[in-house]
Amino acid sequence: AQSVTQLDSHVSVSEGTPVLLRCNYSSSYSPSLFWYVQHPNKGLQLLLKYTSAATLVKGINGFEAEFKKSETSFHLTKPSAHMSDAAEYFCVVSDGGFKTIFGAGTRLFVKA
């Protein structure tokens, strides 16, 4: 069985400071892992994906995530937050059968 846990329902940072959004997963298979961003009343945009290649994955807009199998984690980071990063972020795990599980989401607030 698969599951994904986003450890923080909301995170608040100041503009220019680092961002850390935490995600833990469980999967019986070698999972594919994704981070998506959703701005208000918009669809989802893929930030990055892990597909059993490099464990450090670089995505768009300066985001990156590191797959740590020993910790079953896939935390999302960005060195310096921008106001436009304020949005909802979803960690997603998928198995080989296209079963996709979404985390509950983390709302990122960026203060000026």
Added chain:
Amino acid sequence: GAVVSQHPSRVICKSGTSVKIECRSLDFQATTMFWYRQFPKQSLMLMATSNEGSKATYEQGVEKDKFLINHASLTLSTLTVTSAHPEDSSFYICSASLGARSSYNEQFFGPGTRLTVL
């Protein structure tokens, strides 16, 4: 590439009427399409998975007679909310997958449809 569109983006209807939402893959053929529902400030909940030319697979708790899904071609899937009620008001999002042609299970998401039932 890999663009998915939804139509309409927003719909308001009266209770008891039916509403059809279209999901199209614009620049690729989607073997599999997914329909999600998202309540305010909540995560996405998978409603059903549809494969072209076959019946949709619904998740537990989703009424197949209420949420009719048709995947008639490799670029189009439709979700019809029948006899809509105010509790069906939600944000509906579709996604499409390249299926076996993709080495991973990435889904490409549409922009969503906001349904409001009065």
